[in-house]
Amino acid sequence: MNCFRIVCLVAALVLSWVAVSAEQLHAQENAELMDLVVELLNDDDKDMRAVGLEQVRTELKGDAATRQLLALVPKLKPTAQAALIVAFGDRGDISALPALVEIITDNSRDVAVKAAAVQAIGALGSEADLPMLVGLLSSSSPELKAAARASLIQLRGRETLRAMSSAMASAASPVRITLMEILVERRAVEAIPNLLAAAIGSDAAVRVAAMHALGQIGTPEQLPGMVAGVLKAEPGKEREAAEKAIMFVCQRIEKVDDRAAPLLAAIEKLSPADQLSLLSTLGRVGGARSLAVIEDKISGSNSKQHELGVRAICNWPDASIANRLLDLIKSETRPELSSMLLNALIRVAPLPDDRTPEARLELLQTAMKLCQKDSERNLVLKRAPAIRSVETLRYVLTFFEQPALAAQAHEAVVELAHHRSLREPNKDEFAAALDQVLAASKDEIVRDRAQRYKNGQTWDRKSVGD
Amino acid sequence: MKITMIDQAFEALKTFDWGADRAVLNTIDEAVASTYNDAAARAELEKKLIAALDGSLTRAGKDFVCRILMAIGTAASVPVLSKLLAQPDDAHLARFALERIPGADARQALLESLSKSKGAQLLGVIGSLGSRLEPESIVALAGLLANADENVSVAAACALGAIRNSEAAKALGSAKPASDFAKMAVIDARLACAEGLLANGKAAEALPIYKSLVGDDVPKHVKLGATRGILACAGKK
Numbered sequence: 001m002n003c004f005r006i007v008c009l010v011a012a013l014v015l016s017w018v019a020v021s022a023e024q025l026h027a028q029e030n031a032e033l034m035d036l037v038v039e040l041l042n043d044d045d046k047d048m049r050a051v052g053l054e055q056v057r058t059e060l061k062g063d064a065a066t067r068q069l070l071a072l073v074p075k076l077k078p079t080a081q082a083a084l085i086v087a088f089g090d091r092g093d094i095s096a097l098p099a100l101v102e103i104i105t106d107n108s109r110d111v112a113v114k115a116a117a118v119q120a121i122g123a124l125g126s127e128a129d130l131p132m133l134v135g136l137l138s139s140s141s142p143e144l145k146a147a148a149r150a151s152l153i154q155l156r157g158r159e160t161l162r163a164m165s166s167a168m169a170s171a172a173s174p175v176r177i178t179l180m181e182i183l184v185e186r187r188a189v190e191a192i193p194n195l196l197a198a199a200i201g202s203d204a205a206v207r208v209a210a211m212h213a214l215g216q217i218g219t220p221e222q223l224p225g226m227v228a229g230v231l232k233a234e235p236g237k238e239r240e241a242a243e244k245a246i247m248f249v250c251q252r253i254e255k256v257d258d259r260a261a262p263l264l265a266a267i268e269k270l271s272p273a274d275q276l277s278l279l280s281t282l283g284r285v286g287g288a289r290s291l292a293v294i295e296d297k298i299s300g301s302n303s304k305q306h307e308l309g310v311r312a313i314c315n316w317p318d319a320s321i322a323n324r325l326l327d328l329i330k331s332e333t334r335p336e337l338s339s340m341l342l343n344a345l346i347r348v349a350p351l352p353d354d355r356t357p358e359a360r361l362e363l364l365q366t367a368m369k370l371c372q373k374d375s376e377r378n379l380v381l382k383r384a385p386a387i388r389s390v391e392t393l394r395y396v397l398t399f400f401e402q403p404a405l406a407a408q409a410h411e412a413v414v415e416l417a418h419h420r421s422l423r424e425p426n427k428d429e430f431a432a433a434l435d436q437v438l439a440a441s442k443d444e445i446v447r448d449r450a451q452r453y454k455n456g457q458t459w460d461r462k463s464v465g466d
Numbered sequence: 467m468k469i470t471m472i473d474q475a476f477e478a479l480k481t482f483d484w485g486a487d488r489a490v491l492n493t494i495d496e497a498v499a500s501t502y503n504d505a506a507a508r509a510e511l512e513k514k515l516i517a518a519l520d521g522s523l524t525r526a527g528k529d530f531v532c533r534i535l536m537a538i539g540t541a542a543s544v545p546v547l548s549k550l551l552a553q554p555d556d557a558h559l560a561r562f563a564l565e566r567i568p569g570a571d572a573r574q575a576l577l578e579s580l581s582k583s584k585g586a587q588l589l590g591v592i593g594s595l596g597s598r599l600e601p602e603s604i605v606a607l608a609g610l611l612a613n614a615d616e617n618v619s620v621a622a623a624c625a626l627g628a629i630r631n632s633e634a635a636k637a638l639g640s641a642k643p644a645s646d647f648a649k650m651a652v653i654d655a656r657l658a659c660a661e662g663l664l665a666n667g668k669a670a671e672a673l674p675i676y677k678s679l680v681g682d683d684v685p686k687h688v689k690l691g692a693t694r695g696i697l698a699c700a701g702k703k
Binding site: 032033036037040045047048051054055059 | 686689690693694696697700
């Protein structure tokens with residue numbers, strides 16, 4: 001019996017020695033790996049550093065490795081520090097969070113390092129980190145501001161979205177607007193009630209941002225609140241933007257003829273004066289039911305209501321209204337309204353839909369015939385390139401000899417030539433037209449574009465004005 | 467009836483050339499599929515193919531037969547393929563089959579042709595030995611690493627890199643290639659061997675190879691690859 005006990009004891013000792021040895025070996029291997037990673041992270045070559053960072057992200061697992069790596073941070077150069085800190089985010093080890101917060105609050109740290117810590121919090125943090133990140137949105141450092149924004153977009157959890165929405169409701173104007181943008185990017189429907197409240201607030205910039213946000217994530221259920229936002233908006237650009245936000249929401253309704261219904265339902269509950277104010281918005285949404293309401297005002301005897309009706313029909317979103325616009329242009333007695341209707345016709349004529357390019361061009365040519373001023377004719381030429389056909393090229397070429405229209409016609413030719421799929425199959429015709437532009441145009445950009453397209457090169461639209 | 471159709475197809479094979487209707491050979495293709503799991507019928511088919519290859523065929527006909535032997539060939543096909551291997555214009559057709567026919571006979575045929583081939587034909591034989599992934603070829607391939615012809619030493623290095631075992635790694639480790647081009651091929655092959663060893667759980671053997679390739683005298687891409695190898699070895703010893 002004693003002998004058996006001794007054997008058991010020896011066996012237990014051997015097993016525990018083996019276990020300890022294996023553990024020591026593992027620790028030694030990890031230490032070797034860590035040494036190599038440290039060496040790589042300190043390397044002057046960014047590609048070598050990248051190999052080390054890859055290990056941090058995917059291989060060196062566990063809290064102990066995280067602690068070792070965190071201790072390493074201050075010993076690295078700032079660029080390497082920032083890269084390592086970002087890699088902490090990718091590791092997904094939340095035990096790094098307190099150290100990251102410490103880095104952010106340490107004013108002696110390099111701003112790029114702090115920004116990296118802010119960015120990493122986006123991947124590791126929770127709603128508990130929200131106040132700090134929201135606070136950083138008003139930082140004087142653009143890097144920290146941008147990092148906080150990126151982090152807030154990434155921060156996980158529906159609770160986070162609710163907390164962010166509450167923070168948005170009470171924040172100062174610029175931060176509030178940034179938070180709205182973030183919430184929209186995250187498609188945070190939780191924020192909708194606060195956005196509706198902001199849309200009728202006293203700060204115009206906040207109202208604009210709120211309506212824009214609602215236009216992105218709102219649904220027809222929010223239209224009554226959004227209508228209030230339109231009424232609150234200052235006439236002019238703010239009003240126009242608010243109306244467009246409603247248009248975006250309505251356009252997300254699949255059936256075209258149903259698009260106006262929720263808006264009409266929301267409008268019906270308003271006072272007659274407010275209903276009139278919203279005619280313009282109805283025009284932007286379009287559809288048979290909107291048209292009936294607008295036509296009622298146009299045909300009425302009240303000149304103010306007639307004007308509002310005309311303005312509304314001029315906002316129509318598609319070319320289905322073209323024939324009605326033509327009729328109204330002919331019958332309209334007030335020149336300013338007639339001009340407005342003509343401009344609307346010029347806008348909708350080239351819009352892409354199920355019409356052929358020839359039909360769209362024919363309508364635009366009809367509009368051209370109705371023009372009485374060169375400004376209107378130039379507008380036609382400006383819209384013409386939206387109809388990408390060789391017939392459009394031939395049409396705009398006919399205006400090259402008219403001094404008041406030639407410059408716009410030159411621009412229309414280069415705009416059409418910009419589209420390789422149109423230019424290449426009609427290479428000879430475009431080459432001849434571009435030669436004419438090069439010979440006649442005095443605009444340097446137009447000439448540059450003409451030359452590039454002739455050479456088969458492209459042109460970067462963004463480079464203008466840079 | 468079936469035999470007659472095959473005989474007709476083999477008769478058509480004698481004059482078959484590129485550009486002609488290949489449908490006349492379909493019966494032979496079908497026979498390859500239908501003899502699956504029928505060793506006797508397969509052997510009979512192989513015999514007919516060997517006879518055809520030993521007879522008079524156009525290059526297209528030889529190509530057709532070699533591609534079939536590549537799939538179904540055995541040691542029985544090696545003698546006729548060896549004959550073809552000796553002909554510079556047709557050697558690569560023979561290699562299609564010899565690369566893939568299992569067993570020592572096919573390997574031996576390739577090894578024996580090392581001393582008889584030259585130029586592109588030799589490079590092809592070296593490549594085929596590499597593709598067979600057999601340790602038995604290592605000594606012969608290692609002997610070519612210091613060949614005066616740079617292309618031969620590069621091909622030998624690549625073949626050893628394809629075999630990727632300890633012996634190939636040792637042969638490459640002690641190689642003294644003459645040109646820079648050949649040196650780079652040896653380095654690439656050593657990395658390939660290290661990867662092979664690591665993949666087979668031999669991290670302890672892969673690690674010294676990787677460690678020998680991180681010095682300042684090696685190009686950056688090699689250093690990066692070797693460093694990643696070292697990191698991959700860590701903890702897998």
